[in-house]
Amino acid sequence: MTGEATDPAGAGSGLPVATAAQVRRATGRLVRADGRAFAGVLLLNVLAAVAGLAGPWLLGRIVDAVRDGGGVDAVDRLALGLLVCAPAQLLLARWARYAGHRFGERTLARVRERFVERALALPASVVERAGTGDLTTRGTADVAAVGTTLRDAGPELLVCSVQTVFLLGAVFAVDPLLGLVGAAGLAPIGAALRWYLRRARAGYLAEGAATSEVADVLAATASGARTVEAFRLQERRTAASRAALTTARGARFHTLHLRSVFFPVVEVSYALPVAGVLLLGGVLHARDAVSLGAVVAAALYLRQLADPLDQVLMRVEQLQSSGASFARVEGLAGAGGHAGVEGGGAGGPGAGGGAVPDGDRIDVVGARYAYERGGEVLRGVDLTIRPGERLAVVGASGAGKTTLSRLLAGVDAPTAGAVTVGGVPVAELSPEVLRRQVVLVTQEHHVFLGTVRDNLLIAAPDASDARLWAALETVGAAGWVRELPGGLGAGLGADRHRTDGSQAQQLALARVVLADPHTLILDEATALLDPATARHAERALAAVLRGRTVVAIAHRLHTAHDADRVAVMEDGLLTELGTHEELVRAGGAYAALWATWHGEPGTG
Numbered sequence: 001m002t003g004e005a006t007d008p009a010g011a012g013s014g015l016p017v018a019t020a021a022q023v024r025r026a027t028g029r030l031v032r033a034d035g036r037a038f039a040g041v042l043l044l045n046v047l048a049a050v051a052g053l054a055g056p057w058l059l060g061r062i063v064d065a066v067r068d069g070g071g072v073d074a075v076d077r078l079a080l081g082l083l084v085c086a087p088a089q090l091l092l093a094r095w096a097r098y099a100g101h102r103f104g105e106r107t108l109a110r111v112r113e114r115f116v117e118r119a120l121a122l123p124a125s126v127v128e129r130a131g132t133g134d135l136t137t138r139g140t141a142d143v144a145a146v147g148t149t150l151r152d153a154g155p156e157l158l159v160c161s162v163q164t165v166f167l168l169g170a171v172f173a174v175d176p177l178l179g180l181v182g183a184a185g186l187a188p189i190g191a192a193l194r195w196y197l198r199r200a201r202a203g204y205l206a207e208g209a210a211t212s213e214v215a216d217v218l219a220a221t222a223s224g225a226r227t228v229e230a231f232r233l234q235e236r237r238t239a240a241s242r243a244a245l246t247t248a249r250g251a252r253f254h255t256l257h258l259r260s261v262f263f264p265v266v267e268v269s270y271a272l273p274v275a276g277v278l279l280l281g282g283v284l285h286a287r288d289a290v291s292l293g294a295v296v297a298a299a300l301y302l303r304q305l306a307d308p309l310d311q312v313l314m315r316v317e318q319l320q321s322s323g324a325s326f327a328r329v330e331g332l333a334g335a336g337g338h339a340g341v342e343g344g345g346a347g348g349p350g351a352g353g354g355a356v357p358d359g360d361r362i363d364v365v366g367a368r369y370a371y372e373r374g375g376e377v378l379r380g381v382d383l384t385i386r387p388g389e390r391l392a393v394v395g396a397s398g399a400g401k402t403t404l405s406r407l408l409a410g411v412d413a414p415t416a417g418a419v420t421v422g423g424v425p426v427a428e429l430s431p432e433v434l435r436r437q438v439v440l441v442t443q444e445h446h447v448f449l450g451t452v453r454d455n456l457l458i459a460a461p462d463a464s465d466a467r468l469w470a471a472l473e474t475v476g477a478a479g480w481v482r483e484l485p486g487g488l489g490a491g492l493g494a495d496r497h498r499t500d501g502s503q504a505q506q507l508a509l510a511r512v513v514l515a516d517p518h519t520l521i522l523d524e525a526t527a528l529l530d531p532a533t534a535r536h537a538e539r540a541l542a543a544v545l546r547g548r549t550v551v552a553i554a555h556r557l558h559t560a561h562d563a564d565r566v567a568v569m570e571d572g573l574l575t576e577l578g579t580h581e582e583l584v585r586a587g588g589a590y591a592a593l594w595a596t597w598h599g600e601p602g603t604g
Helices: 020-033 035-067 072-120 124-130 132-174 176-185 187-223 225-230 234-269 271-286 292-334 401-408 431-437 452-457 465-474 478-483 501-515 531-544 558-562 580-586 589-598
Strands: 362-370 376-385 390-395 416-421 438-441 519-523 549-553 565-570 573-578
Touching (some): 020 072, 020 292, 035 292, 072 292, 124 132, 132 187, 176 187, 176 271, 225 234, 234 292, 376 401, 376 573, 390 401, 390 558, 401 438, 401 519, 438 501, 452 465, 452 501, 465 478, 465 501, 580 589
Parallel strands (some): 390 565, 438 519
Antiparallel strands (some): 362 376, 565 573
16 A cells, blocks of 8 residues: 655645555554464465466476377376366465455454544544544545455455566566567556556545545535524535535546556557567577477466456556555544543644643633634633632633633643643643543533443443442433433434433533543533523532532523632633622623623622
8 A cells, every 4th residue: 555645744734644655654564463464375375376377387388298299198197287286276366365355354453443543532623623524534435445455455466466476487487588578568557557656646645635525515514404504505505515526526537537548558558468479489489499388388378467467457556546545544643642522532732741730720821822714812811720719711702712711621722822730731731641630521512322331431431330320410310311221221322312412411521520530621511401400510510529620611600600710701812800799899891791691780
């Protein structure tokens, strides 16, 4: 699975694509991981190829024996050799393919496992910038293409490559001059192959990127179907889909053009070596420079060469496609680390440092942040979060609350300034240390296919059922879980129990209780719960996490009323900071928000 061009960065802001050198190194690691099996496959292929060489050589000997007046006994002995070698080649070739398929399946399992590990370790910011369609395409279509190569194309290519080398070597062994003519006849195939390989990798990478873009557009349209309908964006989304499909079609037509030039040249070129050997062999035989049996054997070898060589070239074409797919799969290795975000995995841009915080205080000093495709969202925020306090961050939509929460959780690093915990930049903490410090819970939660117990054990694999029930009680979910057939063993999913938005959030909050982090950031985590359930869940969490730091970001101001301090965000700036009573008495932006939400300008 190799290529010639390199594209280390991928397209745009998408996930990285491994270079050709990186793909070769990754392929070498996969082979070395099962080196004994690979050596066995190679040996079986060599034996099968050697057995296949006996047929034309024995047939040439029969021709010479008959021409020289040899008896029936000589012909019978040679024919018996043919009868022995033919089934031997068949059995060895089938054994080689069987061993190759087993090697391919084990290697594919390693590729899948490594892809899942890397996908789960991707920072949320990386996935958001790249789009879930790109990651989904790499995990489905690209991994499937690699799997097809490892299961089918790889073993077949190995078998046919060995046969091709041995057949060419056999022609040279029969007569070097005939071997040179046969090799010269293959020159057009070599030229066509070089032309194809120079263009194929870039073409297939572009095709894969275009396919990912189609998946991105379709996923965005499907997930936002209600919004599209409400704002009458059907024509705009249709136009975006058509544009993505047009690009994908153009990329596919380009690779089709490469194949339509390459394969006709190859098919025509197959006849050239046989024709050249027969013509030269006839001339040499007329001058008694070579025997008729040698000419027959050489011609048969070259005629026999067509099938394995055709398979090699066919598989090389497939190898370019799967090589581009493997480059996209392997590209995840350079996509970043992981951080603790509840509900699906996210991570910090650094996520690889070995520093350990000295204390639990979080300091935000002059923090600024700007998204790649937008303006500056945070414009110099200074904030100190004391260990064990409950801080509420309030403000209008677009004020920068969610962005601040992502910086506090290490999901993103500030473009200027610093966000530290215990004196260490949050985004530079190793995943293990960060998970013990900060967990971010957002509005978006995921219910995994499996049982209720499976969904909870993600956060604490060794937790007992009693501890799981306690966590469910804490967030007010024990009631509806008990009503399910099987309780903790009840299945969740489309064909089992469908959880609504509030139940999904309760499961996510239960996972947080089980994970027991030092610092918890709730980014409107109870937005989908009704007010009574949300307030109960927040109070229950506060009781469980007493003595730990809790940062709550919400529009519901009862959260701010219960907090130790309230931070008010306006237009990317922290404009007010203090207790609920202090800010209401100050008569500023928070007091106005409280009066509007509470219905009267009181102090609560």
